Amino acid sequence: MGSISLEHVNKSFGDVQVIPDISLDIKDGEFVVFVGPSGCGKSTLLRLIAGLEDTSSGTILLDGVDMTDAPPARRGLAMVFQSYALYPHMSVRDNIAFPLKMAKLPKEVIDQKVDYAARTLNLSSYLDRRPRALSGGQRQRVAIGRAIVREPKAFLFDEPLSNLDAALRVNMRLEITELHQQLKTTMIYVTHDQVEAMTMADRIVVLNAGNVEQFGSPLDLYKKPANRFVAGFIGSPRMNFVDGAEAAKYDAHSIGVRPEHFVLTRIPAPGSWEGVVSVAEQLGSDTFLHVQVGEFGLMTIRTDGEETFSHGDDVYLTPDATRIYRFDADGKAL
């Protein structure tokens, strides 16, 4: 069991209000990702749930029990830190066994659980090494191992992949997702990387300046962003926004079109915008074109990698009329 409820949680550091008022319901077994730009309060929110920070006001319920003022150890949650926070003077085995040792379990039970966790995470042959002698990905797995042996109500991940190189990050992303399917334990995962959020989450919480901008499934956020912030944050490359007269045509204060929702032609088409290619980023499968579109400024367009464009080419962009997002003056989606 591991449902987590936040009710009107507020956190201030001195005069600085980091989280004004957040209410969230995370269901048992869900994989929820907190995503947002740096300084949006996502890590603070995770630490509030973990009990590493005191809540200024509001209530945190774990499985319906008020745990707002409970110390971290009593909450039954496990956390994986950004730096892994392995204990450098202990072997991998002792690192994984540490929470069990603190829980005063008998030695045989500890050994059994450590061996099981090590097998699950492919760490069996490293058990007697020190963390120093491990690679980044292995350290990451040890940190996860230390979390899973406790059989916690929920796992908390604080940007666990940000210290890994790109290829390893993709691997670990898959491993964590698989682990979730295997364990079916609630997981909360904090990241600033919207790709991680989209690929791993059952539901995503988009945070901005300590407020929940939207809470929903990845595709919900992609297809029906609640506001301009979410629309700009979710999706890669980010959505193009156009204000002013062009937006007024659609009866909105501003409109947004995703890079993948354009038709690109070399000759003018009805309703198309004229632009000049400034940079073409060729990825092989796709090409991202940065196009200077008159008064709208720089726009990013995604095309397939078949046709090549170069600097200075004239192109015409036709937005897919059914996939234009409209926003009012406050940035709310219409």
Add this chain to the structure above:
Amino acid sequence: MATQQTNTLARVMMAPAVIVLLIWMIVPLVMTIWFSFQNYSLINPMMTGFAGWANYIYVIGDPSFTQALVNTLLLVGGVLIITVIGGTFIALLLDQPIWGQGILRILVISPFFVMPPVAALIWKNGFLHPGYGMFGHLFKMLGLQPVDWFAQYPLFSIIVIVAWQWLPFATLILLTALQSLSEEQREAAEMDGANAINRFWYIIMPHMARAITIVILIQTIFLLGIFAEIRVTTGGGPGYASTNIAFLVFRTGILSNDIGAGSAGGVVAVIIANIVAFFLMRAVGKNLDA
């Protein structure tokens, strides 16, 4: 940094410093060894010439030598125990966020800036004097008989004075070690269900092991040669009760004017220091391996 030319250049540039240091060390050592084998007493200038092992037999054979050796080890050991345990404790306290932290830290460190004879005098007259020392007043206030510390507990009194001087050093080194412990590790231990005592024992202590080793090694080097505190307070007495090896060398060579025997004592002190260093490195040196 690896070409032949830079290597040669580096050696040539470093040579003057190395040579000066070498002479600085070798000449006194060789002179001491030379004197230790000579009949050289200022009281009896007529007696000269090669003495063989006589000086060594005289110094080591004297009962005061055994006592001085025991005193040296007690002094070093006692001060180490007080400073390492006390330093850890004070460092843990100073690591807590409090108002006026900066000033407090400077105050705690300040005894280290007091030169040894001055520190010894402060203790001798200000604290431990049975007539007008603080402890004397305190005992009288409680209706107790004041203790004449230097007469009744001479070695203990000197251990207290030296520990007072070295406590700031231990505190400072251990505090910096404590502050270099990553906050995330502490938090991870907290999440793992470790209470304050377990966190101290399993996380903080192993982290500080290297710093404690450094404190022990550096302090031992200095504590083997404690002199000023003894000279100013007890003068090594009563009898030989507070005489360590360094002070014994002084008593033999300078007070008794026997340069030959004093030199022999000095050579023995160097050998003892090396033996202590050897066992110390065996015991705690592994903590220094990264």
